[in-house]
Amino acid sequence: MRLAVLSLLASTGGLVFAPAPLDSTTPRGFTTESGKVEREWEAKFVALPDAARMREAMRRLSARPHHVGSPYDKANAEWIRDQFRSYGWNAQIESFDVLFPTPKERLVELVSPTVHKASLQETALAIDPTSGQRAEQLPSYVAYSTDGDVTAPLVFVNYGVPADYEELDRHGISVKGAIVIAKYGGSWRGIKPKVAAEHGAVGCLIYSDPRDDGYAAGDVFPNGPMRPPQGVQRGSVADMPTYPGDPLTPGVGATRNAKRLTVAQAQTITKIPTLPISYADAQPLLSALRGPVVPAGWRGGLPITYRFGPGPARVHLRVKSDWSLKTLNDVIARLPGTTEADQWVIRGNHHDAWVNGAQDPISGLVAELEEARALGKLYAEGWRPKRTIIYAAWDGEEPGLLGSTEWVETHADELAQHAVAYINSDTNARGYLGVEGSHSLEKFINGVSRDVEDPETKRSAWKRNQLATIRTGTREARKDARDREDLRIDALGSGSDYSSFLDHVGVAALNIGFGGEDRGGIYHSIYDDFYWFTHFSDSSYVYGKALAQTGGTAVMRLANADLLPFAFTNLAETSNGYVQQLKALRDSLADQITERNMSIDEGVFVATSDPRDPVFAPARQQPPPPFDFAPLDKAVASLTQAADAYDKAYVSALGTSSADPSREATIRSINQRLLQAERALTSAEGLAGRPWYRHLLYAPGYYTGYGVKTMPGVREALEQHQWKDVDREIGRVAGALTREGTMVGQLAEDLSRLK
Amino acid sequence: MRLAVLSLLASTGGLVFAPAPLDSTTPRGFTTESGKVEREWEAKFVALPDAARMREAMRRLSARPHHVGSPYDKANAEWIRDQFRSYGWNAQIESFDVLFPTPKERLVELVSPTVHKASLQETALAIDPTSGQRAEQLPSYVAYSTDGDVTAPLVFVNYGVPADYEELDRHGISVKGAIVIAKYGGSWRGIKPKVAAEHGAVGCLIYSDPRDDGYAAGDVFPNGPMRPPQGVQRGSVADMPTYPGDPLTPGVGATRNAKRLTVAQAQTITKIPTLPISYADAQPLLSALRGPVVPAGWRGGLPITYRFGPGPARVHLRVKSDWSLKTLNDVIARLPGTTEADQWVIRGNHHDAWVNGAQDPISGLVAELEEARALGKLYAEGWRPKRTIIYAAWDGEEPGLLGSTEWVETHADELAQHAVAYINSDTNARGYLGVEGSHSLEKFINGVSRDVEDPETKRSAWKRNQLATIRTGTREARKDARDREDLRIDALGSGSDYSSFLDHVGVAALNIGFGGEDRGGIYHSIYDDFYWFTHFSDSSYVYGKALAQTGGTAVMRLANADLLPFAFTNLAETSNGYVQQLKALRDSLADQITERNMSIDEGVFVATSDPRDPVFAPARQQPPPPFDFAPLDKAVASLTQAADAYDKAYVSALGTSSADPSREATIRSINQRLLQAERALTSAEGLAGRPWYRHLLYAPGYYTGYGVKTMPGVREALEQHQWKDVDREIGRVAGALTREGTMVGQLAEDLSRLK
Secondary structure, eight states: OTTHHHHHHHHHTOOOOOOOOSOTTSOTTOOHHHHHHHHHHHHHHHTOOOHHHHHHHHHHHTSSOOOTTSHHHHHHHHHHHHHHHHTTOEEEEEEEEEEOOEEEEEEEEEEESSOEEOOOOOOOOTTSGGGGOTTTSOOSOEETOOOEEEEEEEEEOTTOOHHHHHHHHHTTOOOTTOEEEEESOSSOTTHHHHHHHHTTOSEEEEEOOHHHHSTTTSOBTTTSSBOOTTOOOOEEOSOTTTOOSOTTSTTSOOOTTOOOOOGGGOTTSOSSOEEEEOHHHHHHHHHTBOSSBOOGGGOOSSSSOOBOOOOBOEEEEEEEEEOOEEEEEEEEEEEOOSTEEEEEEEEEEEOOOSSSOIIIIIIHHHHHHHHHHHHHHHHHTTOOOSEEEEEEEESSHHHHSHHHHHHHHHTHHHHHHHEEEEEEOOOOOSEEEEEEEOGGGHHHHHHHHHTSBOTTTSSBHHHHHHHHHHHHSOHHHHHHHHHSSSOOOBOOOSSSTHHIIIIIIOOOEEEEEEEESOOOSOTTSTTOSHHHHHHHSOTTOHHHHHHHHHHHHHHHHHHHOSSOOOOHHHHHHHHHHHHHHHHHHHHHHHHHHHHHHHHHHHTHHHHTOBTTBOOOOOOOOOOOOOOOOHHHHHHHHHHHHHHHHHHHHHHHHHHOOOOOTTHHHHHHHHHHHHTTTGGGGBOTTOBTTBTTOOBSSEEEOTTTTTSEEESHHHHHHHHTTOHHHHHHHHHHHHHHHHHHHHHHHHHHHHHHTOO | OTTHHHHHHHHHTOOOOOOOOSOTTSOTTOOHHHHHHHHHHHHHHHTOOOHHHHHHHHHHHTSSOOOTTSHHHHHHHHHHHHHHHHTTOEEEEEEEEEEOOEEEEEEEEEEESSOEEOOOOOOOOTTSGGGGOTTTSOOSOEETOOOEEEEEEEEEOTTOOHHHHHHHHHTTOOOTTOEEEEESOSSOTTHHHHHHHHTTOSEEEEEOOHHHHSTTTSOBTTTSSBOOTTOOOOEEOSOTTTOOSOTTSTTSOOOTTOOOOOGGGOTTSOSSOEEEEOHHHHHHHHHTBOSSBOOGGGOOSSSSOOBOOOOBOEEEEEEEEEOOEEEEEEEEEEEOOSTEEEEEEEEEEEOOOSSSOIIIIIIHHHHHHHHHHHHHHHHHTTOOOSEEEEEEEESSHHHHSHHHHHHHHHTHHHHHHHEEEEEEOOOOOSEEEEEEEOGGGHHHHHHHHHTSBOTTTSSBHHHHHHHHHHHHSOHHHHHHHHHSSSOOOBOOOSSSTTHIIIIIIOOOEEEEEEEESOOOSOTTSTTOSHHHHHHHSOTTOHHHHHHHHHHHHHHHHHHHOSSOOOOHHHHHHHHHHHHHHHHHHHHHHHHHHHHHHHHHHHTHHHHTOBTTBOOOOOOOOOOOOOOOOHHHHHHHHHHHHHHHHHHHHHHHHHHOOOOOTTHHHHHHHHHHHHTTTGGGGBOTTOBTTBTTOOBSSEEEOTTTTTSEEESHHHHHHHHTTOHHHHHHHHHHHHHHHHHHHHHHHHHHHHHHTOO
């Protein structure tokens, strides 16, 4: 914390302003007086979340498999709705009819040089009572794999990301007409069949290597938390970087009578049949490959020599699904606001799972329920939120963020008008508070995390995170952690229900959850259940409590702040960092390509190829021309100036109080516009080639899936060597930042006039 | 080659001199005229080495196990002597009586929680005829392990280097009273029992993990070149960084009547019993460990969860050796010099092996024999070396450089007077020419490697190395490879027979050998044999020919150069690089220690410890004070100036010829002193704590074994935090460089007066 204000100003080039007269413990957005009242209610709130209730709720919600369309999924939705009602909330179920394929036929067999049929079956364990509920379990598969029946030579492609295919090229190996086998990891799973199909593969297998989450990492279930030999990771392989949600209704809610694409028209279904398998099933296939030995970085933990292929192993893969629509059930609960009822503070966690899902998602959902119960109790004791609070329990997150996306698409206009912010959580475990989200909320969530106690160290979650960054960070990250007022939050990519709020509508969003200490290898398997969670994760639910305290405190502050707690200095500084990264990326691409072209000309690759294990030269590439980053620099400078002015006005406005009768109306007007600030960073036409994604600062990477690309238009044009698009994308992002700066500048001016 | 001279001068701060009138193809040390004659003989020479002869010699020499003291070791020595004689050389065997323990009892058994006795037996293979010669094979063991019989809990220590014990400390795990099990790799093997004993362990097992040279790296023998489950790496564990050679006769030759220490007095025998085992034998032991899961970097390729222990696995280890003296047989062959017969050019490769040793060392020895045969043939055709050429085939290299060390110690005074240089080789394989050695010979060996053809690419070995550096090097290394006149050679640590020449007597030395393409896991096992080599390595012996061409060309040039081909600019520039490294090391230690102390004070380690898997804070350390590097800077500057002057005088002296009758005498005087130049870098009192090592620029690391430490007095004082010793060691190294500079300056002056 030393030198924090100075350091922040130094890095943003901001103006020096007088020290805040606000008490340092006043939550952001409150005056000294209103902050005291807020803190009294918060103190009552944080005492309420109850570990025993979370445990019982988890036992109940994970008692049977509850994927979209299953009986227990519906039963859970109704139970959750009833819980909200019992807490004093106005709750109902909102249903959508979505395309959710479920498996009818699954076959993987090695047909030569020997014959071996994969079991495709996770083993029920006597010690783990829910693991044997086979009748209700979804068999291991990936949703939105196209149907297919192919027999082809096998090629091992490491994680199956674009760089892996460059390595294959260097060894002269093509996947054209082949079935690829990729390890889980290195990207979101849906990238693997997408990239494989782009390279001409006809089928895709994805397996969990024991090096990553099996025996290499620890004892396997049920002796330990890691993945046993038959464990399989289910999941979605829809092309979510194109659009998430129901593949048949992009951009609109999948209501009963919505206009739908045909399955054949849906862009997000894979081009090639795809199945996930266990490492027990993968080992015979990988062992049957020949060809060169793969590089050390590609090798997994099986006791075999990993080779590229192609073949001689030939594999027969068959996938066939039931492509009928299924009904999903979102639970939407409201606590009405008083004076600002049409400003919505939204909180959510999904409730559907691939199987029993005790960890994913119930560990997060039970915390959300405890928040709701506690807020209901405060409400009963007389506490009133100014703004309307909406708590959601989404269905259909697992197959593709279906429940949240369809709800957001249905209510997009209302959300654009009313939504203050969306706070998401998903799985939760022991360790560190992880936060990603909109940088306009970075300062706000830093304030919240300073007030949440870490259960293991009894220090604040903020302090523990700061010390962890000092322990593991680079020199720059350590300096930042020690000197900057706020810890940095990462930007949001995709992978949970914040996506449609942030990426499609431009609602400022945060994703929160604890983790980092518990290892596990049961993700999306039948073993993610109550037995596993209560033996190997947050078994005393103290981190469930901490999550409820974090989420609830954030919601309370957003709901009752005098002035919405956005801070634009953090956004401006972060944007500046992105611009510097993009310039460095351009320069490093220029260096790399120039160097590689020179090496090709010098004969480096020919001279260093072992004739017994030849490696070929890559193709020459065109280095990037210089780009004009000036519009971005200028836009960031103007946003920085406006943000500093806003912060100065903020301190002055909330540090004083007056009886000016116009004060309330001015603040209301400012809040109405603050609520729109994140929307200014979006573009109605969306990203190039994927118009559903409208935020110009954040998007999941087209070739990473979950992983974020910041300033994605510019960054992906650079990464994909589309040099002709770069200046245009720079202009679009600069336009958004300029709009934001103009808006914030106007807010600063209005706020500074407040008496 | 672009800008080469300019770049060299820029980096050494040298004076600009006129372009050399010497033809660029004139070998260093020759005039244009004498160089032409030299090149004509070299052209004849390089055509002579013969692949079929190398193959037959390998078959003969590796036909039976031939370790020190074995019948076939003696038979080989006699055969090699007779070969030399048949080539026209004067050859004899010089014998020494050395302590070489051979196994009498070996036992490794898991005694709890279950009982499992290790086989300690490599499997004979029907396809591989020599693998079944059990009666003559040395059983798997490590030489110079002390006798012992211990039963204790087991602890896994990764590679068993000092940093690994810091990691153990951080997990609260002590090896006091335990038997450690370490993977091969990460250091020379003898470091493992030494460091284990320093930490209180009572026994040490070393195993070959399949991730490193077993199935993870490729198919195992006999299907491929890698280590099969029962394969064991034998080796020496004597404390060679203290002194190599016979443990009973440090510093003196182990002649029959030499004064000997008792075994109990010998410093270099391990303090704890030690055995090497296979991964088949290691797996049950490692599987029986509990305790925390080890970090990802420690994990090997066995299909188990690697854990630290201690225990519950308890292991019983028994080692007992026959400690009798054995006779070793060095073969020493001479071609007499003419005008400079008392200047000796020495070349060597060992002949003893752990078992059959086709790769190690016969692949290098057969090349040396072909060199000798070819030189003998030139001699018969009228070629005469000015200087005496000595070719050695050393015995007892494997247990601890015994044959070379005892010979050098016996002849130390003569060598100090007569030795020009020593050129070593050992194993040889396909790929790149590897060169390490004295930087005064860097320019010379660059010249040789420019004239050797790489068999696979048909470009020069130099060019292939340059392109390989461009492919894999850092930005700085690439620039260096492209712009510097000479490719850099690494400094020599230990691990083969150059050590006593360079480190003890100060004879300029080079170690040469091809490699980098053939993978293998048969090192020091019964599978290193003719079958393996002819299936998986340089099976057409084209790299054997290339090695003979390299070694023989170097010897011919050293033997007939007008002026010995030392160049001190490379030495000066390299020394300057070392000084900059040492300063950077001091600064980075200061940063690291200060940062770590600050983190300890901030509570970083306490706050980031998972209570279910606790990690403890390291101890505070004292950061280094500033040191006075000025003496080193000054000494390097004066050496640089002298070296530049010498190079200028060299070009002028050899670029002209005259009939001045005093010329010959002056050159003779200069050569006499040039021959001493490397000796000026030594100190009679040796390194602190290990006086046998006298070179002040190069030594094997006390805690790395083979790995070199340059300017070892200073570097190891820094690495071991012995701050009080640093300035003193700086002074000693500066003194040596100053002596060198003075000597070179005088030589430059004398040479510049040459008419």
